[in-house]
Amino acid sequence: MDLNRPALPLQNKAATNRKALAATAIAAALLLSACGGGAAPQGAEQAAAADPASGANASGAVNICGVKDASGIYKGTAEAFTKANGKVTAKYTEIGATTDEARTQIVQRLEGKSTECDLFVTDVIWTSEFASQGWLLDQTKLVEANKDRLIPSTVETTKYQDKYWGSPFFTNAGLIYYQKDKVAKPETWQQLYAEAAKAPGNGYVYQGKQYEGLTVNFLEMLYSAGGEVLNDQGDVTIDSKETRDVLNFMSDGLKNGSADRAVLTYNEDPARLAYESGDFGYQRNWPHVYRLLNATPLASSFDVAPLPAWEGGKASGVLGGWNLAISAHSTNQAGAVAFIDFATTPDWQKHVAMDYSQAPVNEAAYSDPSVLQKMPFATELLASVKGAKPRPISPVYPQISQAIYKNVYAVLSGTASTEEAVQKMAEEITAAKASF
Amino acid sequence: MALKTIPASRGPAKTSGRDRAERKLAFRMTAPSLVIMALVAAVPIGYAIWLSLNQYSVRTAGLSRFVGLENYINALASQEWWAAFGQTFLFAGLSVSLELILGTAMALLLNLAFKGRAVLRTVVLLPYAIITVVSAITWQTMFQPNMGLVTNVLSALGLPGGDVVWLGEHGYAMAVIVMADVWKTTPFAALIILAGLQVISAETYEAAELDGASKWQTFVNITLPLLRPAIVLAAIFRTMDALRVFDLPFVLTRGANGTESMSMLAYTQLRENRLVGEGSALSILTFLTVMVVSVIYVRFAGGNIRDVAKEEQ
Incomplete structure (x- = not known):
């Protein structure tokens, strides 16, 4: 910019206007990237131990x-x-x-x-x-x-x-809240989903929004079905029959009415609020919901159960x-x-x-x-x-979790097939693990 | 215009000693602000560019390597970037057009003389004063399936959309985000356009009336052309903001259902994944995109402003 020019001739008014506009525009755009950079990692250290x-x-x-x-x-x-x-x-x-x-x-x-x-x-x-x-x-x-x-x-x-x-x-750890006057205590996921589809007021609500909570909801089922994300050696083992079974099971549940499609927008609190309306039979949520549910008209009709087992498998969950x-x-x-x-x-x-x-x-x-x-x-x-x-233990856990919840969400919302999602999940987790 | 009092300095041949002294003085007087500008803008940007040319290890502390343009090449080769790019432009195009149309209408209304105008002018600005995240949460609640205000009202009236999971479907999710943005920032556009409206002299309208122009003719032939600089200015501000959209999709969908923006992508890489190099490259790309769009705008806007300036002469 012509900052060392002392005077503004009138003929240049338009050009100056344009420059002023450009300057404003650029300066504003610059502020964006100014917020962008993170700090570089510091020097590596040999970890000391606590006595x-x-x-x-x-x-x-x-x-x-x-x-x-x-x-x-x-x-x-x-x-x-x-x-x-x-x-x-x-x-x-x-x-x-x-x-x-x-x-x-x-x-x-x-x-x-x-x-x-x-x-x-x-x-x-x-x-x-x-x-x-x-x-x-x-x-x-x-x-x-x-x-x-x-x-x-x-x-x-x-x-x-x-x-x-x-x-x-x-x-x-996750718990299942259920309306004991409408639905039975869940022993297996299959039983829970079947019961939830029986009547309109029996439905199951969980956290199905595209975020960390969906990873948790998915892994709870995957672990109980005997599947895993990484094995003990840290190899990617998510491309498995168990992953496909769980994904199909969850997306079928949305189609046959076991779970309302609204769960695709729920994190913890909306799930709880929806359940408090009394229109559902089961809810997966954390223990803090107990106290909140007790303060609603549902206080006398709900009960709590540990997370159910996969049919033929065992009960598991995510910490x-x-x-x-x-x-x-x-x-x-x-x-x-x-x-x-x-x-x-x-x-x-x-x-x-x-x-x-x-x-x-x-x-x-x-x-x-x-x-x-x-x-x-x-x-x-x-x-x-x-x-x-625990959830997969890795220094790149955030990337692994994104690979899980984005692809699980794609299946649930119907934009990807189970097969595509499983392959993409495995590819993305492998790529994340190869992060520099 | 005080044309005669401005010394002509365009002739470089006529540079006198006094001119030079004045230039030096001007430079010295602007130097502090230049230094501050450099510190607050140039240094962080330079640093971000440097970061974007490196990779920083997420598994070993302190390890980094220079990779040149690799982060950019990877970003430009990724589906995610182009998806976010398209989605951001779709959002910006829809929301800015609606805001300008509604903003112009609102400005015209606010320009009419009526009782309580001053109060109303303040009141319409309220949405703009609300923190975006807060308004996003409000919209989320209103579009909640089964219990949200909007879905309930639509069902009660028997209108379509009552049983739609708005934030869980492609297209619908984008519609909610555009709506939330339009609701919040139309008053801002209206305010800028209103300022433009107020400088149009009453004589122009009187002349048009004498010539027998209809209301519509007056609007199309007088108001709109004279309003153009203000509309363009509003468009520039709004487009730049819209291209950097982050809070609305972050709160409403977390980027699901075709709503991930360029800024969200950069945030995820930088903050959540701590991929400092990759994330910085994405923010620089976002910045370049916004800059290119602004420059294009300024080219066109400059033309308009020049026309107007000529007409004024």
């Missing part, structure tokens, strides 16, 4: 960072720990309103080697990704020392390359929940270990259920009378948790 014995002599302050504390569990645990410990003071810092936002914030801090947070509350699916970057402290010894009080399936969510990179804090990961840049690792020790004690795990309605990672807590009183479905939840498996 389980260090917690006993810990002192100082511990800062725990994670998503907005909706249920109050994080702040509550930090307060209770500070009171019980006497030497270490813990506080909880909210660094994101939603799960996605918290992940972005955590990644930024880890990439920048920030020492602000000693502990991160991480979604179970982030663990391997963070561990592969050398961002976390190796907790293998700590997990082994605490192993007898933790449910094995929940510990598996923190495993990456034969080491443990976090300790489970609380877990989560959700949150782990406690120690930052590799923590300046108070001993304090962090002390906090984990406290948070996973059988006694505090009871409070996790009683005070915050979250699923404990300690088995004994589920049969505690005071827990059962607050959480009458604890037995069903434990069955779901124990049978559940």
Whole structure:
């Protein structure tokens, strides 16, 4: 632009207008890409390990960072720990309103080697990704020392390359809510779908929108049918008969009325709201829905069941929940270990259920009378948790999950055949695994 | 126009010492803003371009390699990019045309003299003041199958569409996104066009009336041509915004059913998959697309503005 030209002759007014327009347009366009770049990964580090014995002599302050504390569990645990410990003071810092936002914030801090947070509350699916970057402290010894009080399936969510990179804090597993006056308790998926198709008010609602929740809904069935995404060696094994069976089963369910086509737009909350209208028989959702359903006219007519088995297979599911990961840049690792020790004690795990309605990672807590009183479905939840498996463990999990939910969605919405989708899924997962 | 007070500086032969001094002064005075511009715009863009020429490992921390244009070649060879490209242009074409038509109509109404005009002018801007994500969630709720307001009203009136899963079908999903955008940003277009409408002098209309022009003739032959610069300006702003659309499809469909936009694709690669190089290449491609479209607009708009400027003389 002619910034060094002192005057504007009138004859050039049109040209100047055009230039001003162009300048505005370009400047505005530039702002877009300015938001685009992410930070480059930092240098690789050899992961240090957490010492389980260090917690006993810990002192100082511990800062725990994670998503907005909706249920109050994080702040509550930090307060209770500070009171019980006497030497270490813990506080909880909210660094994101939603799960996605918290992940972005955590990644930024880890990439920048920030020492602000000693502990991160991480979604179970982030663990391997963070561990592969050398961002976390190796907790293998700590997990082994605490192993007898933790449910094995929940510990598996923190495993990456034969080491443990976090300790489970609380877990989560899918449940089936059903209207006991209309439909039978589901034993198998086949029975559930058949029953759901019988009458218009019996339908099944689940999370079928194109997002992570669809991956979960699909894997719950795939695991129970005996299928898998990756085998123990990490090879892609999703191109299987089981995958085809499950996809056909789900898309048939939409065609014959077992499930309403509206599920293609549902994530957790719309599914719950639709179910609360009373027009459906079954709902797949997380445990937090129990309390909400109890506040509706359906309170007396619904019941809870663990996820059903595949006909001829076994019941399985997919684990959700949150782990406690120690930052590799923590300046108070001993304090962090002390906090984990406290948070996973059988006694505090009871409070996790009683005070915050979250699923404990300690088995004994589920049969505690005071827990059962607050959480009458604890037995069903434990069955779901124990049978559940982690989602595919890989540093490229987000790409794997996209390959799953996009192709499953294509089959459900009718834009791809099962065969096309299975092949594409396998190709995309193989390509994702080959990511540099 | 104060033509005589502006010193003629077009003749390079006449550059005097005073001119040079003035130029230096002007340069010095603009230098701070140039530096700031460079810092806030050029540096991040340069960095994004650099990132887009590399690949950064998602499995090994700190590992990266220079790949030249490979990220761009892969993007341009991928079905996803061209699908997103087409979908984004479809969205932009539909929403901007509707916004301009409705915006012009709205501006004409708001330009009429009536009681409460000032209040109404403020009120119509309300949709524009609402955060897009919030309005997207509202639209999602309204189009909810079985219990949404729109689907219920359509069923009650016996109109088609009541039993459609709007956000779960191709075409319908795009229609909802276009509708949400039109609802939200038409007031913005109307505001710009209204400003253009107010500078058209009353004398022009009086002359037309004296010549016996009908209302329609006046609109087509006077209002519309004189309004063109304002409409083009609104079109530029709206098109640039529409080509970068992210929040509406992200909330309403997560990109399902033919609604994934270019920005969503870049976001997924950058943020969700942490494919920094690939994602940066996609944002640069998006940026280039928007820029090319803006330049094309400015070419045409420039022509219009020049015509108008000549007429004014």
